[in-house]
Amino acid sequence: AQKITQTQPGMFVQEKEAVTLDCTYDTSDQSYGLFWYKQPSSGEMIFLIYQGSYDEQNATEGRYSLNFQKARKSANLVISASQLGDSAMYFCAMRELGNAGNMLTFGGGTRLMVKP
Amino acid sequence: NAGVTQTPKFQVLKTGQSMTLQCAQDMNHEYMSWYRQDPGMGLRLIHYSVGAGITDQGEVPNGYNVSRSTTEDFPLRLLSAAPSQTSVYFCASRAPTGFGYEQYFGPGTRLTVT
Numbered sequence: 001a002q003k004i005t006q007t008q009p010g011m012f013v014q015e016k017e018a019v020t021l022d023c024t025y026d027t028s029d030q031s032y033g034l035f036w037y038k039q040p041s042s043g044e045m046i047f048l049i050y051q052g053s054y055d056e057q058n059a060t061e062g063r064y065s066l067n068f069q070k071a072r073k074s075a076n077l078v079i080s081a082s083q084l085g086d087s088a089m090y091f092c093a094m095r096e097l098g099n100a101g102n103m104l105t106f107g108g109g110t111r112l113m114v115k116p
Numbered sequence: 117n118a119g120v121t122q123t124p125k126f127q128v129l130k131t132g133q134s135m136t137l138q139c140a141q142d143m144n145h146e147y148m149s150w151y152r153q154d155p156g157m158g159l160r161l162i163h164y165s166v167g168a169g170i171t172d173q174g175e176v177p178n179g180y181n182v183s184r185s186t187t188e189d190f191p192l193r194l195l196s197a198a199p200s201q202t203s204v205y206f207c208a209s210r211a212p213t214g215f216g217y218e219q220y221f222g223p224g225t226r227l228t229v230t
Contacts, residue, residue, distance in 0.1 A: 045221035091158050101166050103149050104219055106158035
């Protein structure tokens with residue numbers, strides 16, 4: 001079974017609107033972390049936001065927030081007030097206590113396109 | 117700090133050739149890893165290291181070797197290149213403690229095997 005599932009291969013959003021990128025995960029660990037990365041067309045991986053499994057508050061970083069629903073095993077990324085520079089691939093990733101060296105497992109990504 | 121550096125940025129190999137992708141970090145991170153990203157897909161873990169002299173396999177290790185003789189360097193060797201190894205390769209590092217520690221990625225090496 002896929003550990004990280006991103007069901008939206010591509011999405012459009014109008015500039016200045018908010019958008020939610022979906023991510024569901026599968027783990028039997030109690031301790032884990034969830035990450036979102038942005039990959040613009042230039043190819044580098046840019047860390048956006050982190051949520052720990054024991055964190056009670058949803059993580060926020062500027063225009064990015066993570067809607068963490070532990071019982072549903074979902075960790076959706078919300079981008080408020082979209083900008084043209086937000087057009088990129090977005091990857092959800094998980095780190096589990098018992099996973100290979102605590103390294104990241106990635107989802108397949110969502111391509112976000114922001115329309116002017 | 118240069119962060120995580122990778123060389124070369126681009127490489128074209130013929131089937132059967134071998135080569136080494138270089139990765140170095142100057143943050144004194146104990147944990148280092150190699151991922152590959154195939155077109156339109158997420159990153160998959162090839163090999164990782166939790167310290168000098170300690171390496172282990174990830175999800176897709178076949179056809180690759182690694183070694184870790186120093187904290188700073190973590191080279192990835194392709195033993196006999198195959199077209200299926202055409203991909204973008206990312207090296208990453210992080211501090212070992214805690215779940216929230218950010219994983220720092222290098223800029224990637226785009227490899228084409230013909």
